[in-house]
Structures are given as structure tokens and as C-alpha cells.
Amino acid sequence: MSGFRHVVMFKWAEGTTTGQQDEVAAKLGQLPGRIPEIGTYSIGVDAGVNPGAYDFVVVADFADRDAYLVYRDHPAHRAMIEEFIAPIVAERAAIQYET
Amino acid sequence: MSGFRHVVMFKWAEGTTTGQQDEVAAKLGQLPGRIPEIGTYSIGVDAGVNPGAYDFVVVADFADRDAYLVYRDHPAHRAMIEEFIAPIVAERAAIQYET
Structure with a gap:
């Protein structure tokens, strides 16, 4: 295997509902x-x-670092983070590595 | 795909050397x-x-939750954590999920 992996974890703020979490997943x-x-x-x-x-x-695999950067900065991704994730995040942990 | 995944990230304490990190990986x-x-x-x-x-x-995949628990509690794993990881950890983030 050879590629580039992005891993990110979240803890949600108190009061976050399973409905909100389901919406993020969807x-x-x-x-x-x-x-x-x-x-x-x-x-x-x-x-x-x-x-x-x-x-x-989220564990996401890409062909290479450049493909990950396209994802990271993609408007659909950024808009989704802004609208659905940012309002409910308490803690975030992330890493990217070559696989 | 159906299984059970364990993901754990670490931030090392200040002063941790690449040699120590390499030892953990090894x-x-x-x-x-x-x-x-x-x-x-x-x-x-x-x-x-x-x-x-x-x-x-570390991203580790197992057949099921029980297989993960064997790993989590295995003496070789615990000893390795105690000897090589615990002394240099500043932060730890982990999650387990069904895949």
C-alpha cells in the first residue's frame, strides 16, 4: 500500500444530539x-x-498528499465543516501520514 | 467491509527524540x-x-470487538505501552468503531 491518509476525530459539545451527529455522517x-x-x-x-x-x-485515504489537499480545501468540504461540524465541536484531533 | 477498528493518536512530550519515536514504531x-x-x-x-x-x-483493524479487546489487554501490548509510550506521551486521542 502506498498513499496518504488523513485521520480526524471529534468530541462533540455537550448537548449535541444524535440527530446532529447523524447529519454530520450523512x-x-x-x-x-x-x-x-x-x-x-x-x-x-x-x-x-x-x-x-x-x-x-473519519479515516480517509488518498493517492497522495496533493489529492488530500484538494479534499481539505474543497468548497463542498469546507462548507460542510462550517455548517455542520464547527457548531458542535468541542475537541478535534487530526494527523496526516504517508501509508 | 465488516470489522472493528481502533484508532489512537499521540502527541509526544517536549524533548522527545526521533529515536524514541522510532523505537515506539519498531x-x-x-x-x-x-x-x-x-x-x-x-x-x-x-x-x-x-x-x-x-x-x-496507529490504525488497527480487527475481526470484531473481542479481537480488539485481546489486543488491548495483551501483556505484550501493555508492557510496550508502559515502557516506551507512557514515558513520552503528552496527549492521547482514541476511538474504536465498527467498520
């Missing part, structure tokens, strides 16, 4: 159809195994 | 040979694209 799920640079796109909700875990995660 | 890299419950095991170091990113990440 909106993110539309991005692969709009941003062809996305290779694989895995969205997950914490399974509740360990205390202190983050609430929500 | 020791983690031995775990799949010792813990057969591990499916795929991806270790990464931040590519330096975005400010504020975490330093180090």
Missing part, C-alpha cells in the same frame, strides 16, 4: 461522490468500549 | 507477530501538512 458521506480525489472514506461513531474516547472519526 | 511493529488477533496494523508519523496535528498514529 453530509460527510456525500463527499466521496463530489470529490473524486477521495479514495476510501471511513466514518465511525465511538463503540463505547473505552472511557474518554472521542465521539466520531 | 516495538509496535512487532505486535502483529505476537498477537494474532491483529488484522491490519498501520503506523504513521505526521506528514507535517497541518499545524496542530498529532505526532503519531
